[in-house]
Amino acid sequence: MSQPDQYEVQIAGTADGGDRVPDLSPREASERWLNKLRVSKAESTVSSYHYRQKHFVEWCEAQGIETIDELTGWDIESFETHRREQGLSPLSLNKELGTLQNFLEYCARVELVDENLPEKVDPPDVPRDDHVDETRLHADDAEALLEYYRNNADDRVRYSRDHALLALAWYTGARLGGLRSLDVEDYNRDEEYVQFTHNPDQDTPLKNGRDGERIVGLPGHVCEILNGYIANERHEVYDDYGREPLLASQLGRVSKNGLRAWMYLATVPCLHTDCPHGNERPTCDFVDYSEASKCPSSRSPHQVRTGSITWQLNRGVPPQVVADRVNTSVRVIKRHYDQPTKLEEMRERRQDHLESLDFDDEGGDGE
Structure with a gap:
């Protein structure tokens, strides 16, 4: 997917010396906000905001709203109704209106709209499970x-x-971009670690930057597998x-x-x-490079990351340690990634505490 154009909004000077707030169109205001976000957000994040926000911008233009300061609470309500009628799922509508609210908070902060307008946006509540x-x-x-x-006895498979x-991917829980960013020199075979480094100018940014x-x-x-892979199977190439x-x-x-x-x-x-799925490997289309994603049981890098995080937690690794390893927050882990089944949770996480749930000479309310 191509990245959205980066816009530079040119605002002409005003006769009164530039103190007046400019009459920006919804598109100009949105582009200015996105450009501001690029200073601190990954381009992939800004891109997702752009695609959510464009529906609101296009709706404003279709309604003849020429300047952002014309917006009213009724306009916000009308836009939400319009998007609901287009069949958006509650989760998609929640994300889209949340982005709109963030945009309007920026507009209110720089006095482009009334300071109370962001409060008129009411993203629908979405059950926690819908976010996962x-x-x-x-x-x-x-x-x-x-x-x-x-x-495997064949070293070409083993390595x-x-x-x-x-x-x-499984033992680091890293994102796709992090795995792609790794160089041979980022792997320390003696001390047994990999180092993730943010290099946006060389096409290997990390999601959270530095x-x-x-x-x-x-x-x-x-490490034994990586050593064998580097020595025997890795293509000796440069980027x-x-x-x-x-x-x-x-x-x-x-x-x-x-x-x-x-x-x-x-x-x-x-x-x-x-x-x-009842297929025979010699004739299965799913074992082809270009078709493997269509196999119902194959998994994407994100799904491997999700499984890894859940597994690390089930193995008793403290949430903060897992969060540091996979570069996210404990809050995000609990909301999006921590997915044990009820049986897994009982077996892996609660079992160690059962011995505490007993009456003995040390417990109770005895005097």
């Missing part, structure tokens, strides 16, 4: 896949790119900036879409078990 994509790579499936690669990618930079330790068996990407294609650093396709291919279940 429950599709993830489950721990049992991850274990089976990793054992298939690790125990394959797919194994290196899946092991890195705040996303971190060092993540790796288990020894993962356009003279860097050596760790997860390399034949042409250099893989694109995001390419890395996503690799992950789908690395997680097809028929690598380690009979096809759960």
Whole structure:
């Protein structure tokens, strides 16, 4: 998907020396807000705001609203009704109106609209579960896949790119962009860690910018796989900036879409078990590079990340430690990623506390 154009809004000087608030159109005000966000937000984040906000801008233009200061609470209500009638899901409408509210708060702060206008936006309440994509790579499936690669007698499989990618993703919980950013020199085989570095000028930004930079330790068996991959299977190539990407294609650093396709291919279940969908591997279209994403049981990098975070928490790793490793907050983990089933939660998290739930000589209200 191409990135939206970056706009520079030119505001002419005014006869009174420039003190008057300019009469910006909704589109001009929106473009100015987005440009301001680019200073502190990742381009992918600004892009998502742009696509949510454009519906409001286009609606204003269709309604003949020429300047942003014309907006009223009734306009906000009318726009929400318009979007509801277009069949938006509650979650999509919640996100779109939340973005509109943020935009209007900016407009109110710089006195483009009435200071009370942002309060007129009322995003619909959405159940917590609607915010969560429950599709993830489950721990049992991850274990089976990793054992298939690790125990394979063919070193071309054991030290394959797919194994290196899946092991890195599972044991770091990193985002797609973070995995793609790694260079060979970011992997320290002696101290057993990888280092994530923000390099936006060299096409490897991290989602949270400099705040996303971190060092993540790796288990020894993962390092053994990475060592074998680098020595035997990694393409010895450089990217356009003279860097050596760790997860390399034949042409250099893989694109995001390419890395996503690799992950789908690395997680097809028929690598380690009979096809759960009744297909035969020799004739199954899903084992092809360009078709693996269509397999109902293959998983994207985000779904591997989700499974990894849940698994780390189930293994007893403290939430703050997990948050630091995967570069997010405890709040976001609990809202979006922490997805244990009820049985998992009982087995993995509550079992250790059962011994405390008993009467003994030490407890109770005895004097």
